[in-house]
Each structure stands twice: as C-alpha cells, then as structure tokens.
Amino acid sequence: MIIADNIILTDSQVAQKIRRIAFQIYESxxxxxxxxxxxxxxxxxxxxxxxxAVLAEISPLKIELCKVIIDKKNPITPITTSIDSNQYQNKSLVLVDDVLNSGTTLIYAVKHFLDVPLKRFKTAVLVNRNHKKYPVKADFKGISLSTSTKEHVVVEFKNNETLVYLT
Incomplete structure (x- = not known):
C-alpha cells in the first residue's frame, strides 16, 4: 500500500520532469x-x-529506441542491446534508467557502450539518489534525493500512470 506521505512524484510531476529532460536532450x-x-x-x-515520445513531439530529431538488457544482480555478465552496435556507432546516445542508486547498473551499461565509438554520450535518470559507489553521474535528471540507504525508491509505470514513491 502506498501512503500519501511516501509519494515523491505524482503522475503530472513525472510528466513535467520527462518534458524538461526531453528539452534538455534536444538542446544538447x-x-x-x-x-x-x-x-x-x-x-x-x-x-x-x-x-x-516527447522528443518526437518537440524536435525534428530522428530518434531510435534501444533496449539495454543487463542482469542487475550480476552486471558483469554480457550486456545485450535490441539494436546492433553498428547502428549507434558515431551517433549521439543517451543512456536512460529510472533510478540511479549506487551507480552499478549505469556504470556497467556505460562500459558496454564505450566499446563502440560514439559521437556523444549522455545519461538520464528520473530519480538520482546520492548513494553512489561508482564515479557515474546523470547528465539529465528529474529529481535528486538524499535518502537513507534503508529507503527504497520505487518507480511504477502502470495503467498509463507513473508514480514515484519511497518504501
């Protein structure tokens, strides 16, 4: 059960963050x-x-989506992507995740993309927590939180509604 006091971002606030991040990506x-x-x-x-979806609405950029499959429990296992590496070679790429906790997932995903020459490489997260154990940062972020290590940030995408809350 979600308690109102635990809600970090409502659906409309998430939509605002997404729009702002999309404009920042376009500007960059x-x-x-x-x-x-x-x-x-x-x-x-x-x-x-x-x-x-927002980038397509606000910019003339041709945007290709790529799914990055990583074992978050064992990130040193090989990482795969839904598109072949030659499709992102010498292009601008933005790596996206919902929450930046310790930085483990993001740093291993970054490592994967560094094997291919890119024109520009940036990262974007909806929630940036300040518990990093790796020197990785989000270039575009929706919100930065200082929480205790015992608290867990949940981003829930369901029924065309997005909610971010603490458990």
Missing part, C-alpha cells in the same frame, strides 16, 4: 539529425519510451 543534441535513446530494461526502457 540540436546539431544532430538523429540520436539513440537507450533504455535499461525494464523501467529504464519504459522511461526512455516516454522521453522519446
């Missing part, structure tokens, strides 16, 4: 004709889809 890539939005499965990809 205004000289590009096409970009890759790579979302980390599962919630990162859902977040990436929402960013892509």
């Amino acid at each position: 890539n205004s000289n590009e004709t096409d970009i890759i939005i790579a979302g980390i499965a599962n919630n990162g990809y859902l977040f990436a889809e929402k960013i892509q």
Whole structure:
C-alpha cells in the first residue's frame, strides 16, 4: 500500500520532469539529425519510451529506441542491446534508467557502450539518489534525493500512470 506521505512524484510531476529532460536532450543534441535513446530494461526502457515520445513531439530529431538488457544482480555478465552496435556507432546516445542508486547498473551499461565509438554520450535518470559507489553521474535528471540507504525508491509505470514513491 502506498501512503500519501511516501509519494515523491505524482503522475503530472513525472510528466513535467520527462518534458524538461526531453528539452534538455534536444538542446544538447540540436546539431544532430538523429540520436539513440537507450533504455535499461525494464523501467529504464519504459522511461526512455516516454522521453522519446516527447522528443518526437518537440524536435525534428530522428530518434531510435534501444533496449539495454543487463542482469542487475550480476552486471558483469554480457550486456545485450535490441539494436546492433553498428547502428549507434558515431551517433549521439543517451543512456536512460529510472533510478540511479549506487551507480552499478549505469556504470556497467556505460562500459558496454564505450566499446563502440560514439559521437556523444549522455545519461538520464528520473530519480538520482546520492548513494553512489561508482564515479557515474546523470547528465539529465528529474529529481535528486538524499535518502537513507534503508529507503527504497520505487518507480511504477502502470495503467498509463507513473508514480514515484519511497518504501
């Protein structure tokens, strides 16, 4: 059960954050004709889809979505993507996840993309927590939170509504 006091972002607030992030991505890539939005499965990809929809609405950019499949419990296992690496070679790429906790998932995903020459590489998260154990940062973020390590941030995408809350 979600308690109202635990809600961090409502659906309308999430929509505002997504719109702002989309504008920041467009501004950062205004000289590009096409970009890759790579979302980390599962919630990162859902977040990436929402960013892509707004980008398509506000910009002339050709946007290709890419799903990044990573074992979050064992991130050193091989990472796969829904598109071939030659499709993002020498392009601008934005890696997207829902929550940046310790940085483990993001750093291993970044490592995967560094094996291919990219024109530009940025990261975007909806919630940036301040508990990083790796030197990774989000270039575009919806909200930054200082929470205790015992608290868990949940991003829930369901029934065309998004909610962010603490458990």
